[in-house]
Amino acid sequence: MKLIFEENKARYGKRRIKAELNNRDYKIGLKKVRRLMKKFNLKAICSRRKYKSYKGTVGKIADNILNRNFVATQPNQKWTTDVTEFSGPFGKAYLSPILDMFNGEVIAWDLSTSTNNQQIRKMLQRAFFKAQKSWGFNFSQWLRLTIST
Structure with missing residues (x-):
């Protein structure tokens, strides 16, 4: 034994x-x-359970607009995002990219030691900044156009 x-x-x-x-x-x-x-004083080492952040349905659940139709006919029509956890020698890291469904291009990404709203906010700001360049106008111009119409 x-x-x-x-x-x-x-x-x-x-x-x-x-x-x-x-x-x-x-x-x-x-x-x-x-x-x-x-x-014989044999005590098994209990492994620690993996952290699970799921707490059930909290907050508002967004409508399923895409309905599993991930095909885009032009750039910046559909974006997708996720947060992926990596374990390394210095601890855990969380990668959050935004992908364009048209060609699979990474629009923006953020790497953080903890997953929180600040990480998502920074990633979205980078994505919108990059998208504004490709659209040919900036947010303030777009805002003036939408208010005047």
Whole structure:
């Protein structure tokens, strides 16, 4: 039993050790395994659960305007975004890009150590700034045009 425990780097608890002993043709019950583990002071290392940010439906759910039709006929017609978590030697990093559905081009992106509204806001500002250049006018001109009509 100690050998199985050490082979698996103290990650096996009573149930896994019992199953492994049964696989090796040692018929032993769970209570006996528990008693022996207590006697030999074998305590399994519990792995930490992964953080899950999902808290159910919070806030307003936007209407499904695209209805899974991701094909765009011209640039800047449909954009998509997501936040992806990466683990590295310095901890976690969160990448948030905006992709143009017309050609898959990355319009803008932001890399942060925590995912929050500030990261999304910076990414959107970069995307709108880049889009304004390609549209040929800036936001203040567009605002004047929309107010005058």
